[in-house]
Amino acid sequence: MGASDFSQLPHIGESLKRKEDYRFLTGAGQYTDDIILPNMHHAVFVRSPHAHANIRKVDKSAALKAPGVIGVLDGNDVAADKVAGLPCGWLITDTAGQPMKEPPHPILAFGKVRYVGDHVAMVVADTLENAKNAAELVDVDYDPLPAVVDVRDAMKQGAPSLHEAAADNHCYKWAIGDKGQVDAAFSGAAHVTKIDLINNRLAPNPMEPRAAIASYNRAGDDYTLYVANQNPHVERLLMTAFVLGLPEHKVRVIAPDVGGGFGAKIFLYAEDVCLTWASKKLNCAIKWTCDRSEAFLSDAHGRDHVTHAELALDKDGRFLAFRVHTDANLGAYLSTFSTAVPTILYATLLAGQYKTPQIYVEVDAWFTNTSPVDAYRGAGRPEATYLLERIVTRAAWETGLSQDEIRRRNFITEFPYQTPVALQYDTGDFPACMQKANELAEMSSFEQRKAASKAKGLLRGVGYSSYIEACGLAPSNVAGALGARAGLFECGEVRVHPTGSVTVFTGSHSHGQGHETTFAQVVASRLGLDPSQVDIVHGDTGRVPFGMGTYGSRSISVGGAAIMRALDKIEAKAKKIAAHLMETGDADVEFANGEFTVKGTDKKVTFGQVALTAYVPHNYPLDKLEPGLNETAFYDPTNFTYPAGTHICEVEVDPNTGVVRIDRFTAVDDFGTIINPMIVEGQVHGGLTQGIGQALLENCVYDRETGQLVTGSFMDYAMPRADDVPDFRLGHVTTPCTTNPLGTKGCGEAGAIGSPPAVINAVLDALAPLGVKDLDMPASPSRVWTAIQAAKA
Template sequence: MGSNDFASLPYIGDSVLRKEDERFLTGAGQYTDDIDLSNLAQAVFLRSPHAHANIRSIDTTAAKAAPGVLAVFTGEDVAADKIGGLPCGWLITSTNGEPMKEPAHPILAVGKARHVGDQVAMVIAKTAEQAKNAAELIEVDYEPLAAVADVRDAQKEGAPAVHDEAPDNHCFKWVIGDKDAVDAAFEQAAHVTQLDLINNRLIPNAMEPRAAIGCYSRASDEYTLYVANQNPHVERLLLTAFVMGLPEHKVRVIAPDVGGGFGSKIYLYAEDVCVTWAAKKLNRNIKWTAERTESFVSDAHGRDHVTHAELAMDKDGKFLAFRVHTDANLGAYLSTFSSAVPTILYATLLAGQYTTPQVYVEVDSWFTNTVPVDAYRGAGRPEATYLLERIVTRAGWEMGLSQDEIRRRNFITEFPYQTPVALQYDTGDYNQCLDKAMELGEVAGFEDRRKATEAKGWLRGIGYSSYIEACGLAPSNIAGALGARAGLFECGEVRVHPTGSVTVFTGSHSHGQGHETTFAQVVAARLGIPVENVDIVHGDTGRVPFGMGTYGSRSISVGGAAIMRAIDKVEAKAKKIAAHLLEASDADIEFANGEFSVKGTDKKIPFAEIALTAYVPHNYPLETLEPGLNETAFYDPTNFTFPAGTYICEVEVSPLTGEVKIDRFTAVDDFGTIINPMIVEGQVHGGLVQGIGQALLENCVYDRETAQLLTGSFMDYAMPRADDFPEFRIGHVCTPCTTNPLGTKGCGEAGAIGSPPAVINAVLDALAPLGVKDLDMPASPHRVWEVIQNARA
């Protein structure tokens, strides 16, 4: 079935209400912390208050004697049991010939603490209160060391070394593009636009903090780990093969309802290993639930790039070449996927929507005494878009071209399109997205609105961002060619029950995206059965055959495609059963609207009857067909999907206080075929809020001297709230993806990717009359006021 045929099926494009919402809205959700187990003990982690310190000794005597305490463990206890460190650098290798530095990441610190929040000891007690009180009795003799937090400081001569294995703090270099060709193009340029910028570090704040419960059964010698996680099978693989040295079948990982992840829950964290290991040691179920302030110093952070870029153009503003150098802050340890973020997911996107013939990107990554940095909604692609759309906008200003004109002159218009940085875009219509965004955003009336704003003593600006992202992670062939150590397929099992209802087991994981509804729509559409007759199971290695989980807006395009492939197998077998029952040949059987019919006749049989026949084989060709109707398929995409769009933001800025108000925000996206418009709109809203949050409010700040986290709570880390936003104007363009059977492109990260440059470009546009030329995120009132004062001075 082609993607166009698929798009015309019932349920596809319908805003079916979310099946999962009744349980969420009535408090019936089962999050990890809700799991009610007997024989339960609570774990609490003692964390380093120092950014960098030798641990001379740890005295746990008083803590062990405290009321309710069952055990206190340190790094030495863990090492004595041969529990390894966390896996690092799973996804990329250096491209300069030198191996990537992969220093150990112990699950409890041994000898040294390398960031504020590094876990130093685990206390297990009957209650969390008792464990907390006991943790305060642990005496750690620290020898504080000089520390480094900023990626620019980490590379200075004589900077404190975070790891002995990387004395200059350098972890890896990654390069893509043809340097000589780029240099030659710059020689020919009529104009070069330059930009230095910082992509600010963010702290993910999922509504549900991380949590884990380790369980062990002496009867079966099996472990169960309940964990707030986005990819249980990968968690199990890393836990067993890389850390604990256990056979995989001895561990079951269950990620039940998960209250948001945004990338921060795709890794195996130290706490997950600790509670699993301790469960066997104490023969108890061991629970840990993070407190909010603890999450600030223990969940992987996002972004944190410092970049210099240059864009070469001819006299008409046509892009000739783009040259980029980025320093990426990795934090204190190499987190599992962190090496893929500033490389495969960043550098390869720097052609954007443009025909720039040559692009050359160099990325250097560095260790610092900060929380490890890894994927956070968009992961690499927001950083690429922010850079590209800031410099394209500046180029337009410098060339005297309007923001839409500089883009139109350079848009790719023919597909498929091979970029100079590895990716091949299959479909898109960038002009249509731009036109539609300008229309929806009523750009024609902007100058009138600007005058009205100026009349009240404020300034108004408009900013554009035309983003593209690579979603549907990750085709094994392409990922492998780019240096990744593993590609990322997906698995789906379609179990048709005798009554014709269906349970689907998917390796994707839903932690807010509504898969129980949209995946059910896909199955119901494809099999011609009511959506109520389809249940989706995910998040349990004991029930789902295998899975690579959810990130990189991959679920519908890769997980959904695996399910489609399993349904193809179901259909093929069902046709054989139908052919037998209808006394026709297999080739003459057609399947549509939930019925099998014989071509050119009125002989037909409904899907449910086939299902019953498969399980109650009284009239069944048992010699040629097995009973049952249950198929599994694995799907490895041949390409990424390439959602793209244009966002336009209008802001009002107070020249007196630096306050920025978003007056209107228009987002036009191309997600290919849309399964559920309501859910997609929700995804766009959520992404926009995160992206605009980065642009205006959110900022993770470390003290540059001491590497202490200065924004360690919601008192100092500003999360966006509903009243920070206007009603969003949302529009869609549809060019179906050609490399998956649904025609879908991912939508889960677009808002966070496209919005930050639109906001900052708008603020800069507003401030242009005051002579302000540059501004880093977040555009907080203080920072905007400061750039205004600097420009005036």
């Protein structure tokens, strides 16, 4: 079945209400912290108050005598049991052909701590209160060392060194593109635009903090780990194969309802391994639930790039070449996918929507005394889009072209299109997105709105952002060649029951995306069922054959495609059964709307009749077919999918206070085939809000002298609220993806990718009459006001 055929099926494109919402809205959801196991104890982690220090001694004696305590474990116990460190899931090869520097990442610090919040010891007690009290009694003798938290300081000669394996704090230098061709193009350019910018560090802050419960069963010599995680199979694989050395089938990982992830719950964290290891050592189930302050310190952060870029243009404003150097902060250790974010997921997107003939990108990655940095909603694509759309906007200002015109002149219009940075776009219609965005944003009347703002003493500006992202992370062989240490396929099992209802087991995981609804729509549409007859099971390695989880807007395009392949097998077998029932050859059987018919006749049997026959095989071709109707399929994409769009933001700035108010925001996106428009709209709203949060409010700040996290709570870290965002104007252009059977492209990250540069470009447009030329995120009132005063000086 092709993408165009699929989009015409019933239920596809319907805004069905989410099946899962009833249990969430009525308090019937089950999150990790809701689970209570027999003989369950509680863990509290003793964390480093220093950004950098040697550990002279950990004195556990007082804590071990405290009420209810059954164990206190530290790095010495980890070393004695030969527990390995946490692995990095993506190997980067540097420009000299050498592997990246990969220092050990112990699950409990051994000899040294490297950031505030680093794990030093784990206290296990009968109650959470007793565990907390005992944790206060663990006496750690630290020898503080100088710390470095800013990537610009980490690269300086004589900077404090974090790891023996990377004495200069340098993890790798990586590059893509033809430097010679780029340099040659710059030498003949009519105009060169330059920019220096910082992509600010963010704390993900999902609604549900991380949590885990581990238990060990002596009878079966096996483990069960309940964990708030986006990809339980990957969690199990990394933990068993690389850290604990356990047979994979002896560990069951269950991710129940998960209250948001945004990338922060993809990774294998030290806490998960500590609990699993200790559950056998202490012979009890152990629960740990992160509190919000702890999450600020210990969850992987996002972004944190410092970049210089140059764009070469000809006399007509057409792009000739793009040259980029980025210094990426990896934090104190290599998190699971951290090395891929500023390389494979960032640099390969710097062509954007534009037919720039030559691009060269160089990335240096550095260790600092900060929380590890890894994928956060968009993972590299927001960083790429922010850089590219900021410099394109500046080039328009410098060359006297309008924002839409400079983009139109450089849009890719013929597909497939091979970019100079590895990716090949299969399809798209970038001019159509721009045109529709201009119409929805009512750009023809912008000058009138600007005049009205001026009459109120306010400055109005407009900002554009034309983004493209690569979703699905595929195919596995290419990803492997680029350093991935795991496959990037997906698995789907479709189990038809005798009554005709269906249960689907998917390796994708839902943490707010609505999979139980959209996946049910896909299956119901193919089989002619009502979506209520389809149940979706995910998040359990004991029930799902295998899977790579949910991230990178891959669920429907990769996970859904695997389900489609399993449905192909179901349909093929069902046709054979139907053919037997109707006494014809299966080549003459057609299937549509839940009925099997014989071509050219009025003979027909329903899907329900075929399902019952498969399990009650009284009239069944047993000599040719096995009973039952249950199929499994794996899908490994042949290419990424490429959602794209244009976002337009209008702001009003009060020059007296620096306050920025978003007056209107328009987003026109191409997500290919849309399964459920209501769910897509919700995903876009959420992404836009997070992107606006980065642009105007959010910023992780470490003190450059002490390494302390200054923004360690919501008192200091500003999250967007309802009154920080406008009513969004959304539109869609549809060019179905050509590389998966559903024609889908992914929508979960688009809002967070396209919105930050649109907002900052709008703020700078508003401030341009005052002489403000540059501003880094977040554009807080104090930063905007300071920039205005500096321009006046």
